[in-house]
Amino acid sequence: MTTAASTSAPSARPRIALVATGGTIAGAGTGGDATPSAAYQSAVVTADALVAGVPGLARLADLRAEQLFQIDSADFTDERLLQLARRVAALCAQPDFDGVVITHGTDTMEETAYFLHLTVPTDKPVVLTGAMRPGTALAADGPVNLLHAVAVAAHPSSAGRGVLVVMNEQIHSARDVAKVHAMRVDAFASPHGALGLVVEGTPRWYRGLTRPHTRTSEFDIAAIDTLPLVGVVASHGNMRRELYDAWASAGARAIVHVGFGGGTVPAYLQALLPELRDRGVQVVRAARVGDGPVIRNANYDDDAAGSVVVDDQNPQRARLLAALALTRTQDACEIQQVFWRY
Numbered sequence: 001m002t003t004a005a006s007t008s009a010p011s012a013r014p015r016i017a018l019v020a021t022g023g024t025i026a027g028a029g030t031g032g033d034a035t036p037s038a039a040y041q042s043a044v045v046t047a048d049a050l051v052a053g054v055p056g057l058a059r060l061a062d063l064r065a066e067q068l069f070q071i072d073s074a075d076f077t078d079e080r081l082l083q084l085a086r087r088v089a090a091l092c093a094q095p096d097f098d099g100v101v102i103t104h105g106t107d108t109m110e111e112t113a114y115f116l117h118l119t120v121p122t123d124k125p126v127v128l129t130g131a132m133r134p135g136t137a138l139a140a141d142g143p144v145n146l147l148h149a150v151a152v153a154a155h156p157s158s159a160g161r162g163v164l165v166v167m168n169e170q171i172h173s174a175r176d177v178a179k180v181h182a183m184r185v186d187a188f189a190s191p192h193g194a195l196g197l198v199v200e201g202t203p204r205w206y207r208g209l210t211r212p213h214t215r216t217s218e219f220d221i222a223a224i225d226t227l228p229l230v231g232v233v234a235s236h237g238n239m240r241r242e243l244y245d246a247w248a249s250a251g252a253r254a255i256v257h258v259g260f261g262g263g264t265v266p267a268y269l270q271a272l273l274p275e276l277r278d279r280g281v282q283v284v285r286a287a288r289v290g291d292g293p294v295i296r297n298a299n300y301d302d303d304a305a306g307s308v309v310v311d312d313q314n315p316q317r318a319r320l321l322a323a324l325a326l327t328r329t330q331d332a333c334e335i336q337q338v339f340w341r342y
C-alpha cells in the first residue's frame with residue numbers, strides 16, 4: 001500500500017520514502033490511561049497515521065509512506081530482512097526519492113540497520129527510527145524521533161554516511177549502535193560514540209566512518225537470494241556442547257561463539273571448535289561483554305582451530321556479517337579479513 005502522506009506543500013522539499021514495519025512507534029496503550037507503560041500493543045498504528053500524528057513533517061519533506069510490515073521487531077526473520085533490504089534498495093534506486101526513513105521496533109533495530117548498511121548500494125540517507133514508548137504514552141518519544149529521522153534523511157549532509165539510527169536526538173552509525181537499555185528513552189548507544197546530534201532540527205556531525213558500507217561494501221542485496229544459516233551460542237558457567245551440535249545438525253554453516261571477556265573458550269570445549277570446522281561449520285569468536293575487540297590467537301589458538309574473531313562486533317551483528325561473508329567465501333582466512341575490514 002502506498003499513499004501520498006502530504007500533498008499540499010511546495011515541491012522543492014526533499015522527497016523521502018517512509019517504510020513502516022511496526023514496533024512500539026506504531027504501538028498503542030491498552031491500559032486505559034496515558035501514562036508511560038509497558039501495557040501496550042506494538043505494531044497497530046498505520047504508516048499514514050504515524051505521519052499524520054507529526055504535523056511538522058510536511059514542512060521538512062515530501063513524504064510518501066508505505067506499510068511493508070506491521071510486526072514486533074522480534075518477528076524479523078532473514079526472509080523479512082531480505083525483503084526489506086530489497087525494498088529499500090529499490091526506493092534508493094528511484095531518482096524521485098532523496099532518502100528513506102524506516103520505522104522499526106527497537107529490539108532488533110541494530111540488526112536490520114547493520115544488514116542494510118552492508119547490502120544496500122546507495123549514497124542516499126537511509127535512517128531507522130523507533131520509540132521506547134507507545135504513541136499513547138504521556139511523553140511519547142516516537143513523534144519527535146520520527147521528525148528527527150526525517151530531518152536527517154532530508155538533509156544533504158547525511159548522504160554517504162551509511163545507514164543511520166536516529167533515536168533520542170542522537171545520530172548513530174548502523175555499524176556500532178546497540179540497544180543497551182530495556183526501558184529508558186536513551187536506550188541506544190554506540191561504543192565509539194554517536195556520529196552526531198540533531199540540534200534544533202538539523203543534523204550536526206562530530207565523527208565519520210572508516211569502514212566500508214553501502215556503496216563501498218562488497219555485499220549487494222541484488223546478488224543475495226538467501227542467507228546461510230548462522231547460529232549464536234552464549235557463554236555461561238557449566239556449558240554443554242549439545243547446543244553447538246544442535247546448530248551443526250540444523251545445517252548451520254557458522255556458529256558465533258559468544259565467549260567470556262576476550263571471547264574465551266572453556267578448556268572443556270576447546271577440542272570442539274576444530275571438530276566443528278571439520279564438519280564444515282565456521283566458528284566465529286565474539287565476546288559477551290558488549291564492548292572491545294576479540295583478539296586473534298589471544299585466549300585461544302585460532303590458527304590451530306580454524307576459528308575467526310569478530311574484531312569488536314556484537315554477536316547479533318556478527319551473525320549477519322558471518323552469513324554475508326559465507327555468501328562469498330568458505331575460507332577462514334578470508335572470513336577473518338571480512339571481520340577486520342567491516
Ligand SMILES: NC(=O)CC[C@H](N)C(=O)O
Pocket residue numbers: 022023024025042071072073074104105106107108130131132133
Ligand atoms: N520499544 C520497542 O520498539 C520494542 C517493542 C517491540 N518488542 C519491537 O521491537 O518491535
